[in-house]
Amino acid sequence: MRDARAEATPTPYAVEGVDLRKTFPLRRSMWGRAIEQVVAVDGVSLAVEPGRTLGIVGESASGKSTVARMLAKLIPVDAGKVVWEGADVTELKGRALRPLRGRIQMIFQDPYGSLDGAYSVGYAVAEPLKVHRRASGSDARDRVAQLLERVNLDPRLAARRPGELSGGQRQRVSIARALALEPTALIADEPTSALDVSTRAEILNLLRELQQTMDLAIVLISHDFATIRHLAHRVAVMHRGRIVEEGTASQVVNDPQDPYTRRLLDSVPVPNVEEQRRRRERLHSSADTARPSSG
Numbered sequence: 310m311r312d313a314r315a316e317a318t319p320t321p322y323a324v325e326g327v328d329l330r331k332t333f334p335l336r337r338s339m340w341g342r343a344i345e346q347v348v349a350v351d352g353v354s355l356a357v358e359p360g361r362t363l364g365i366v367g368e369s370a371s372g373k374s375t376v377a378r379m380l381a382k383l384i385p386v387d388a389g390k391v392v393w394e395g396a397d398v399t400e401l402k403g404r405a406l407r408p409l410r411g412r413i414q415m416i417f418q419d420p421y422g423s424l425d426g427a428y429s430v431g432y433a434v435a436e437p438l439k440v441h442r443r444a445s446g447s448d449a450r451d452r453v454a455q456l457l458e459r460v461n462l463d464p465r466l467a468a469r470r471p472g473e474l475s476g477g478q479r480q481r482v483s484i485a486r487a488l489a490l491e492p493t494a495l496i497a498d499e500p501t502s503a504l505d506v507s508t509r510a511e512i513l514n515l516l517r518e519l520q521q522t523m524d525l526a527i528v529l530i531s532h533d534f535a536t537i538r539h540l541a542h543r544v545a546v547m548h549r550g551r552i553v554e555e556g557t558a559s560q561v562v563n564d565p566q567d568p569y570t571r572r573l574l575d576s577v578p579v580p581n582v583e584e585q586r587r588r589r590e591r592l593h594s595s596a597d598t599a600r601p602s603s604g
């Protein structure tokens with residue numbers, strides 16, 4: 310019965326990954342065969358609806374960025390499915406993918422990576438509009454000004470180079486650029502990890518504001534629970550290429566089920582009296598049981 314309903318109505322998800330897998334070769338034999346490899350992502354399924362944020366949290370090398378890059382179709386999957394707005398895009402590439410490219414956009418930790426220092430801010434924001442033939446000339450300039458205003462930047466910054474801006478301003482520019490093609494989903498991979506604490510909060514607030522006005526789906530990736538918690542409706546905890554726990558943000562933060570999730574939570578300051586009480590209780594109750602090994 311559930312299946313019949315699923316067929317009758319389009320999927321509610323902006324972006325979805327089904328049983329995603331990815332292995333990287335570390336070393337190859339002289340014949341080009343991988344003789345050592347790392348299983349970066351080992352069967353991950355997740356989905357996010359328009360207007361909602363899914364947080365992915367996990368320590369370094371747990372596979373978060375690899376999941377993000379597969380969802381954004383920056384790298385191919387070894388196995389599994391990538392679905393954008395109900396359309397299976399797993400096998401699409403090049404030309405066939407092009408009309409859909411703007412639907413799902415990625416933001417990275419270091420905006421320098423996505424902004425070419427040789428070009429102006431205005432050029433960077435206008436580029437996707439030009440590449441996808443959505444606007445040119447004075448239309449493009451107007452659109453760039455609107456996009457900069459949307460991320461709370463002075464449109465006059467269009468004439469500057471990324472190197473002249475602060476880290477927070479640069480991240481706003483890369484968000485403006487990501488919004489140029491009016492995506493349904495943003496995949497933000499550690500978007501605030503390189504920023505100082507107050508700028509971090511500003512960028513997260515901006516993302517929330519944009520989500521509300523544009524009904525954006527957001528996949529927010531961080532090694533840091535405090536960041537995830539700020540924005541996420543649901544949280545998936547990754548460990549060694551798998552999701553070890555998934556639930557609403559309050560379930561996962563207030564009542565973690567997996568020992569790895571507890572360990573992650575214990576390593577970040579969570580400014581919440583209730584949580585601190587629980588944490589003390591957990592400490593007491595785990596005093597006579599073995600602590601999960603750290604790895």
Ligand SMILES: Nc1ncnc2c1ncn2[C@@H]1O[C@H](COP(=O)(O)OP(=O)(O)O)[C@@H](O)[C@H]1O
Nearest residue numbers: 333334347349368369370371372373374375376
């Ligand atoms: N292009 C690559 N080539 C080889 N190994 C990679 C590559 N990308 C990621 N890895 C490995 O895959 C694992 C997961 O990496 P990643 O997805 O970047 O984790 P995270 O974003 O959680 O830090 C790590 O062991 C990493 O070294």
Ligand SMILES: [Mg+2]
Nearest residue numbers: 373374375498
């Ligand atoms: Mg990463």
